[in-house]
Amino acid sequence: MSLPHTGLLIIGAGPTGLGAAWRLVARGETDWQLCDAAPHAGGLAGSVTDEHGFTWDLGGHVQFSHYDYFDDLMDELLGPDGWLYHQRESWVWLRQRFVPYPFQLNLHRLPEREQWQCVRGLITAAVAAANDAAPPDSFGRWIDAAFGPGIGDVFLRPYNWKVWAHRLDQLSWSWIGDRVALVNLPRVVENIRLDRDDVSWGPNNQFRFPRHGGTGAIWRALAARLDHAAPGHLQFGRRLDCIDTAARVVTFANGQQLHYDRLLSTMPLDALVAASDLAPALTPAARDLAFSSTHVIGVGLHGSAPPHLTGKCWMYFPEDDCPFYRVTHFSHYSPNNVADITRQWSLMAEVSESRVKPVDETRVVTGTIDGLLNTGLIPERASLHHTWHRRLPRGYPTPSLGRDAALAAILPAFEARDVFSRGRFGAWKYEVSNQDHSFAQGVECVDHLLSGSPETTLRQPDVVNGRRSTPRAVAAK
């Protein structure tokens, strides 16, 4: 008996898979099918409304686009009234105070000892760069080369350990691109002399957030539109269990099988390897794909946000007075993220976990509440309305030193069998793993399959993200 067949099978209805489907529909293609294990679209960019009527993202999500067509689609999907606009106000909490981001431009807010510790470090870094120091061989060394030991010790090293949950000498710095604001030494010193804030939230520094339904509303809207344009092509509750790349057959968890010509997978690459007939050859390389898990802790609160949090969007926490590395003021993003904004507000904290940074799941919520009290984000325990907790087994694809060699072994081996692994954990490239990048990876993969055009996002992250900054360039700025 012959198996059902599709031309292009897409696994996953997160931004990557939906981007691919959107492009197929736009190009008039009909011979494709998309399957997702989950009951709805969105993947890691989905949102949840809990039993108290509070909405949570799976970690603080902000739209930051590198593609005009992505922006146009966002406009169209939710309409002009569907978005709320905010200044991007981010802050760092340390030494019992808030310092505006970019941290290095606001050292005047630190105690005097740390101010000059940071400046001395910047001078050391500038001198080393002028003397043509060797390029750094890890992210830890990159921090020293770009910022020196002061900012490294006070903020960047402890913060990045908390985020990545991996030793910094095990990470590469290839992902940096436009993600870390670099240093202009005269401006740093001038800001200290004038005791002035130098913040990045000018009029052009806005971000937008869905008025209703959290970030997931975007992807639900796109899935609904695709379902309308291509009825029956999107199928939920279908988990890929194994894949025979030689026979081009996938088997789903319910035992059903499907024959395909080409496959675009957005499931985690290590899981794809494990599920495939290529596992014996590729498992050693897949072991070098490091990742961290993320605990997302939603904290519903009575009353209204304290005045010192007004306008703050998200905050970074490098110190050990709390388990989280970042907290998002989530009811500020939309009043509809709580059930009744006249009486409630909300915060959302993120805690990282890995094999080298274990987390006791039974204590992570209470530890978060203690941390919110320690850092003054909530005034007293009595203001707690309820909590919500979700562990994301895979939160961040770690840019480890072994990653690129692993990808160079795995991706071409699958592509030789017409299996294309793309997206946040599909391609495992943190530097192109936000929603816009992921969506673009899906679009570009379809264009590549249909007309051979290059996949710029996957192959040339620096091009889509802007030029990479080397420590030499830092010294010159």
Ligand SMILES: Cc1cc2nc3c(=O)[nH]c(=O)nc-3n(C[C@H](O)[C@H](O)[C@H](O)COP(=O)(O)OP(=O)(O)OC[C@H]3O[C@@H](n4cnc5c(N)ncnc54)[C@H](O)[C@@H]3O)c2cc1C
């Ligand atoms: C904590 C956190 C914060 C973030 N912050 C931001 C931000 O501020 N801005 C931003 O733009 N992006 C942010 N992101 C990234 C954003 O969530 C991702 O870009 C996006 O979700 C990746 O899309 P994807 O389609 O590649 O993968 P995913 O969203 O992971 O989707 C993969 C899909 O595959 C499905 N799947 C997996 N295995 C199988 C299987 N065996 N069979 C069938 N289906 C399967 C899953 O159910 C899922 O729906 C953040 C992510 C996290 C975790």
